Amino acid sequence: MKIANLDGRAVLVLDDEVADIETVSDGTFTSDPMSVYEQWDAFVDFASGVSAGTAPLDESHLCCPVPRPRQVFAIGLNYQEHADESTMDVPETPATFTKYPASLAGPFDDIEIVADRVDWEVELVAVIGRQADRVDPADGWSYIAGLTVGQDISDRELQMAAGRQFSLGKSRRGFGPMGPWVVTLDEFGDPGDLALRCSVDGDTMQDARTKDLIFDVPRLVAELSAVLSLLPGDVIFTGTPSGVGAARTPPRFLRPGDLLETWIEGIGTMRNHCL
Numbered sequence: 001m002k003i004a005n006l007d008g009r010a011v012l013v014l015d016d017e018v019a020d021i022e023t024v025s026d027g028t029f030t031s032d033p034m035s036v037y038e039q040w041d042a043f044v045d046f047a048s049g050v051s052a053g054t055a056p057l058d059e060s061h062l063c064c065p066v067p068r069p070r071q072v073f074a075i076g077l078n079y080q081e082h083a084d085e086s087t088m089d090v091p092e093t094p095a096t097f098t099k100y101p102a103s104l105a106g107p108f109d110d111i112e113i114v115a116d117r118v119d120w121e122v123e124l125v126a127v128i129g130r131q132a133d134r135v136d137p138a139d140g141w142s143y144i145a146g147l148t149v150g151q152d153i154s155d156r157e158l159q160m161a162a163g164r165q166f167s168l169g170k171s172r173r174g175f176g177p178m179g180p181w182v183v184t185l186d187e188f189g190d191p192g193d194l195a196l197r198c199s200v201d202g203d204t205m206q207d208a209r210t211k212d213l214i215f216d217v218p219r220l221v222a223e224l225s226a227v228l229s230l231l232p233g234d235v236i237f238t239g240t241p242s243g244v245g246a247a248r249t250p251p252r253f254l255r256p257g258d259l260l261e262t263w264i265e266g267i268g269t270m271r272n273h274c275l
Helices: 040-047 080-085 137-143 156-161 217-225
Strands: 002-006 009-014 017-020 072-076 095-098 122-128 144-151 176-183 195-200 203-209 235-237 259-264 268-273
Touching: 002 017, 072 217, 122 195, 122 217, 122 259, 137 144, 137 217, 144 259, 144 268, 176 268, 217 235
Parallel strands: 072 235
Antiparallel strands: 002 009, 002 176, 009 017, 072 095, 122 144, 122 235, 144 176, 195 203, 195 259, 259 268
């Protein structure tokens, strides 16, 4: 099942059509894209019976599929090769910061380049479907509603200028594109082993697999929920592999006119133009 946000309304994506969730449920579920996560189990039961769309799919109208999470978690240094290129040690517990929710954007939204050292970071994003509190790692996947593609766009100068407190440098307007939709776990052969890739103007910058995550999704759910409750609709940016612009020789950063393309196997592609 693919859940999307079409012009602010929750829809199911059925091949080249969409089914408006409020319409096909006769109002049982509202048009708010966040509402499906608050009633996740009931929604899954309902959505499994929807087989026909109500309108054609126009991807240009897709917005951020999880537009207003209460909590946005982001994980640093979660691939060994990225830790190596950053010349930093792998932490013993997840290196967690937040992207402020106001920074989230859609899969085809433009990215405003307002600084000289704006970098890319392709990331698998996990969406919480059930409140998670003190979860055992073996049960971690059962709290995930689905997966989507994310970009942890980063202003490297601001990120480091703030005493290495990453959140502000990760949260400029539009610095959290997500999409094009949330895909439920039953759509994947192995949700823990997905290819992910990022390119700039057709040049591949990052190319890896999520099986190489140091802290995988179930472990992240366990580690985070040991500290605080994860709430329905929360999102976890799980970390980026090697290939970021700051670590290249010479460094390369996003510039106005660039096309940033971000892809994850079994989910889809985001295309964000830089202005």
